[in-house]
Amino acid sequence: MASKGIEKQRRKAAIKRAKAVVKQVKQARAAASEQLQDALSSPVLWSEDPRSLLRVDENFSLADFDRSATPGWEAGKSAGKDYTKERGKHMADLQERLYAQGKEGARDSLLVIVQGLDTAGKGGVSRHVMSMVDPQGIHLKAFKAPTEAERREHFLDRVRRELPSPGIIGVFDRSQYEDLLVPTAEAKTGRPDEQGQSWAVSEDVLNSRYHDIYEMERAAVEGGMRVLKFCLMVSYAEQGKRLMERLERSDKHWKFSPHDLDVRDDWDAYQAAYEEVLRRTSTEIAPWYVIPADRKWYLRLAITEIITRTLEDINPVWPEADFDVEANKARLALTMTDEAINAHR
Amino acid sequence: MASKGIEKQRRKAAIKRAKAVVKQVKQARAAASEQLQDALSSPVLWSEDPRSLLRVDENFSLADFDRSATPGWEAGKSAGKDYTKERGKHMADLQERLYAQGKEGARDSLLVIVQGLDTAGKGGVSRHVMSMVDPQGIHLKAFKAPTEAERREHFLDRVRRELPSPGIIGVFDRSQYEDLLVPTAEAKTGRPDEQGQSWAVSEDVLNSRYHDIYEMERAAVEGGMRVLKFCLMVSYAEQGKRLMERLERSDKHWKFSPHDLDVRDDWDAYQAAYEEVLRRTSTEIAPWYVIPADRKWYLRLAITEIITRTLEDINPVWPEADFDVEANKARLALTMTDEAINAHR
Numbered sequence: 001m002a003s004k005g006i007e008k009q010r011r012k013a014a015i016k017r018a019k020a021v022v023k024q025v026k027q028a029r030a031a032a033s034e035q036l037q038d039a040l041s042s043p044v045l046w047s048e049d050p051r052s053l054l055r056v057d058e059n060f061s062l063a064d065f066d067r068s069a070t071p072g073w074e075a076g077k078s079a080g081k082d083y084t085k086e087r088g089k090h091m092a093d094l095q096e097r098l099y100a101q102g103k104e105g106a107r108d109s110l111l112v113i114v115q116g117l118d119t120a121g122k123g124g125v126s127r128h129v130m131s132m133v134d135p136q137g138i139h140l141k142a143f144k145a146p147t148e149a150e151r152r153e154h155f156l157d158r159v160r161r162e163l164p165s166p167g168i169i170g171v172f173d174r175s176q177y178e179d180l181l182v183p184t185a186e187a188k189t190g191r192p193d194e195q196g197q198s199w200a201v202s203e204d205v206l207n208s209r210y211h212d213i214y215e216m217e218r219a220a221v222e223g224g225m226r227v228l229k230f231c232l233m234v235s236y237a238e239q240g241k242r243l244m245e246r247l248e249r250s251d252k253h254w255k256f257s258p259h260d261l262d263v264r265d266d267w268d269a270y271q272a273a274y275e276e277v278l279r280r281t282s283t284e285i286a287p288w289y290v291i292p293a294d295r296k297w298y299l300r301l302a303i304t305e306i307i308t309r310t311l312e313d314i315n316p317v318w319p320e321a322d323f324d325v326e327a328n329k330a331r332l333a334l335t336m337t338d339e340a341i342n343a344h345r
Numbered sequence: 346m347a348s349k350g351i352e353k354q355r356r357k358a359a360i361k362r363a364k365a366v367v368k369q370v371k372q373a374r375a376a377a378s379e380q381l382q383d384a385l386s387s388p389v390l391w392s393e394d395p396r397s398l399l400r401v402d403e404n405f406s407l408a409d410f411d412r413s414a415t416p417g418w419e420a421g422k423s424a425g426k427d428y429t430k431e432r433g434k435h436m437a438d439l440q441e442r443l444y445a446q447g448k449e450g451a452r453d454s455l456l457v458i459v460q461g462l463d464t465a466g467k468g469g470v471s472r473h474v475m476s477m478v479d480p481q482g483i484h485l486k487a488f489k490a491p492t493e494a495e496r497r498e499h500f501l502d503r504v505r506r507e508l509p510s511p512g513i514i515g516v517f518d519r520s521q522y523e524d525l526l527v528p529t530a531e532a533k534t535g536r537p538d539e540q541g542q543s544w545a546v547s548e549d550v551l552n553s554r555y556h557d558i559y560e561m562e563r564a565a566v567e568g569g570m571r572v573l574k575f576c577l578m579v580s581y582a583e584q585g586k587r588l589m590e591r592l593e594r595s596d597k598h599w600k601f602s603p604h605d606l607d608v609r610d611d612w613d614a615y616q617a618a619y620e621e622v623l624r625r626t627s628t629e630i631a632p633w634y635v636i637p638a639d640r641k642w643y644l645r646l647a648i649t650e651i652i653t654r655t656l657e658d659i660n661p662v663w664p665e666a667d668f669d670v671e672a673n674k675a676r677l678a679l680t681m682t683d684e685a686i687n688a689h690r
Contacts, residue, residue, distance in 0.1 A: 010389060011390070014390055015390060015424070018428070019421060019424050021377070021380045021381055021384040021385075022423045022427050024380075025377040025380075025381050026423055028373040028374070028376075029373070032366070032369060032373050033370070035366045035369075035370075036366050036367065039362050039367070040363055044355060044359050045356070045359055047356060074360055075360040075364055078367045078371055079360070079364050097596075100596075100599040101599075104599060123479075123481060126479070131476050131480055134471070134476075135471050135475060135476055135483065136468060136472065136485065138480065140480050140481065142481065173481075236685075236686060236689035236690070237681070237686045240677065240680055240681040243677055244677055244678075247670055250663060251445075251663045253665070253666040254445040254449060254663065254664045257668070258668050258673055261673065261677060261680075268689070318595060319599045321595075323601070323603050328601070328603055328606065329589070332585065333589075335581075335585055335609060336582070336585040336586075341582045344581035344582075344613070345580075345581070
């Protein structure tokens with residue numbers, strides 16, 4: 001009995017303390033947040049549209065590409081992180097409109113493809129960028145090495161099944177581009193994948209894949225889909241650090257496989273494969289953006305900005321009511337009289 | 346040329362301003378956040394485990410249930426919201442462990458079922474609770490009225506296909522319980538659904554569904570799944586307000602359908618149906634928690650807390666490395682010499 005009384009007192013004290021601290025934090029936040037929103041609201045902070053700065057063209061060269069740069073952004077890390085959050089709210093609003101108009105028949109959808117070597121930060125795009133919008137409007141798919149059953153069908157069948165419906169943002173963590181990248185790298189290294197599976201195909205098959213992927217994207221775009229392809233590029237030095245962190249922290253061991261070091265040994269072959277595939281598949285209708293990935297905050301900032309600007313271009317609008325708003329208000333009001341409420345208490 | 350110079354100056358000024366504000370906000374946050382974490386870190390703020398307070402038993406009565414109450418929480422709204430965020434971080438950590446151990450063969454998974462009438466806040470559970478954890482470990486499924494094809498198969502087939510795999514948290518927005526709730530309500534109202542479809546079934550069929558659902562849950566739980574069933578209960582008055590908001594705001598019209606008012610007319614029948622179904626299906630292995638939903642912050646707080654405590658019970662652990670950590674460190678170190686880095690610059 002006595003100990004129960006003490007516990008209750010302890011709880012009361014804890015509640016009092018929590019309330020006081022929370023109030024203080026709330027005031028500090030409120031005071032700062034208006035200024036913050038104001039300071040960060042303007043896209044003028046970008047020196048240039050990151051879509052022009054990061055887009056892959058036919059002259060694209062990975063050798064010249066600085067993976068720790070922050071193209072278009074000179075305001076630094078802290079402002080970059082806060083700006084990402086502010087833009088994320090805008091992105092979430094646009095995504096809700098996209099979803100709403102999709103439910104009412106608009107065709108627009110968005111596909112976000114994320115590629116990159118191990119540790120480049122692909123998972124962080126789902127976790128830190130896409131988590132800013134309502135998960136109900138997101139279709140997330142991580143593509144692994146194809147299963148036995150998937151190997152028996154056309155390589156694009158499993159991809160087509162996961163394309164986003166109208167109103168939805170699809171996010172591919174790896175994609176159909178593995179079917180170009182892996183065989184292209186393997187042609188140089190001769191090394192099979194982690195499961196010992198060879199991805200080697202003839203030149204003809206590879207060319208037909210290029211063709212099929214382009215045709216799939218063309219049809220999707222004609223059907224109302226925007227396609228954004230992001231390739232996250234981490235430097236050799238930074239990848240080394242991130243792999244070492246996975247080895248040093250026991251809570252990261254599960255993310256590591258000795259095969260990651262085999263792939264690291266094949267670094268040059270993979271870089272060449274990426275360069276070739278990106279150049280050949282960055283099209284008007286479905287461009288590649290190559291994102292310097294040594295600074296995770298920049299990667300998330302740039303991808304948030306490009307997605308947000310693309311949603312702004314779609315300019316989704318709230319659908320018109322397909323019912324009589326005033327008549328429904330009147331009907332609802334009849335259920336909200338004191339009498340009606342009391343009858344359902 | 347001149348205007349370009351002016352633009353550049355404007356940008357520089359904006360960047361300077363943004364940096365200053367961001368720095369100030371960061372300091373305010375840092376000063377407060379340690380105190381905040383400290384004040385909110387203890388579950389002592391709950392007067393009792395919300396699982397005991399909210400769990401449905403055989404004597405459960407909806408008539409006695411206060412939908413604007415905050416059982417177990419006396420610290421109010423602001424502290425409740427901040428506490429939810431703090432617990433959300435812990436939930437995210439546990440979820441990552443669950444995912445990691447699932448990749449290495451552990452069977453544990455979690456299924457979160459969310460039911461409730463229109464406007465009760467089902468969507469907010471995905472948006473505000475589940476968005477605190479990595480979307481890669483979440484499988485979200487919203488069940489609509491069954492399609493033509495789904496009506497031809499067993500009513501649980503489409504549900505079984507969506508059950509979470511090991512390591513995954515499945516979230517059902519509506520569920521197999523619609524196949525009990527809707528026919529039970531329709532037996533009282535005689536009203537078909539929005540598409541004019543009747544859900545009526547015989548008493549025998551309904552009883553066999555109760556049986557089949559229980560058997561499915563039993564098998565799932567035996568296979569390593571925890572099942573949490575949340576029923577969000579909003580009051581008649583609060584539902585009226587929320588529907589009116591949807592009618593008054595043109596950006597909410599898409600969420601409204603005149604059929605919502607038909608269902609509101611059937612309020613008593615639905616309450617009786619919920620009471621009956623909840624009582625009959627709240628089992629040891631898969632209990633129902635009925636959540637007062639008039640205060641959205643409490644709903645999210647309570648669900649976050651119950652999920653977090655359930656994950657704590659699972660107690661997922663980081664998997665052991667199945668490779669030689671030191672040997673791999675040594676191999677990686679060889680690739681991180683100045684010489685190696687310079688060769689891949």
